[in-house]
Amino acid sequence: MSWAVSPSGQVSCESCPIRHRAVCARCEADEFAQLESMKFYRTYEAGQTILFGGDPLEFVASVVSGVAMATRTLEDGRTQMVGLLLPSDFIGRPGRKFAPFTVSAATDVRLCCFRSKPFANLIEATPHIAQRLLEMTLDELDAAREWMLLLGRKTAREKIASFLAIIARRYAALAQSAEVGVNGVHLPAPQKLSFDLPLTRESMSDYLGLTIETVSRQISALKRDGVIALEGNRHVSVPNLDRLLAEAGDDSEDVLHDSAAE
Template identity: 70%
Template sequence: MQDHFVHVQCGDCPIRHRAVCARCETDELAQLEQIKYYRSFQAGQTIIWSGDRMEFVGSVVSGIASLTQTMEDGRRQMVGLLLPSDFVGRPGRSTAAFDVTATTDVVMCCFRKKPFETLIAETPHIAQRLLEMTLDELDAAREWMLLLGRKTAREKIASLISIIARREAALNKKKATGQLSVDLPLTREEMADYLGLTLETVSRQISALKKDGVITLEGNRHVSIPDLDRLLEEAGDDTDGGMLV
């Protein structure tokens, strides 16, 4: 039953959307095509402000966006990291609950909300697929809560690197090609917002992991991982499978 819902190519999108059903592909795709459009955002640009009216839902085609919350005094916490193929927005709610910001240049494939809602009401498979994706995100959020509530700064950094490595591997379908390495798509400050730390602590802990031979750095952003097991041990992860979003 689950295999029924697979990724399908959406017209001229460079990616495969995840919310459509393979069997019913032609019909649904035709309808999706009619209501979709593209929007581009520059790095740093805000895609949606918390509290704003959301007139669309959509998925990230390229680039990286982040969901953040900010308190009045300026304290910020990232609560979601959106990579290509991730879905944004929620059917059945008219205003956004969080800020969505383009971390790098971003292209999104959008669907106007009304027609999309009609579509999911008429096409049960899409609702089911969305449910599945949302449950995955919820699990990831809960792993993240363990990280925020109980892990040390060093463990947080090691976790972040292994999360990004895992997601990148999943996206590129690479099998361990000898030396494992990752490009961090975030500034130190953004990592700090992700991890509930300050940017100084992030910088210090990355230096410490480097000094201890857990990682090596080329430039500020490119990380090589000589021993993945060692990194996972530093991350304090037992549940190896989680944290996919």
């Protein structure tokens, strides 16, 4: 099994960077105290497997920092990423006993963990956690549907452009809610932004349903065409976000800016 990395220093929930976005976001003081007493941290290095598909699920967790990947694999080794887990995202399902996919660390990752059983009990008792979990699950389902459109119908170039737009947007949201730079993201001005890719080319190919070579070629093509610029392999800057969005081929960025708030 896999919970193999040294735990490290506890952090107070008060100062937790994902306090207002994670599954605990809506908790009242008493619920919060319960969670705080149950929680423990795990850290993983880039490349480590956090959880093998099919393994018994003894924990659920929130991603505190770093990026993790959920992947599914066919018999012959073809693999598809089915979830990209950024800070505040939740891993696990109350009541589920076995992992339906493999989870691994794309960068160094810190998780805030809870034992499955007590967490499931807590959910029964505290509607605020269940409510927030429903909200997050519905958001994830929206993202999955957009991802399906990408996988089924977009060209390789559109896939790359879409991926870059997704990363830029999600990091921008994180940076905004934390009000600090995260993972090397900077937002100097609206319309010009730059960020580090959290994934290798191989992981990008697993995300997009492409080969590593096609990913590389299309990134080169977007660079050649001036849609993006690269510093090193990982750092991307986007001189014109609208141009990138146009390359992504979506009919408009409407739809997903509809908030779930009542």
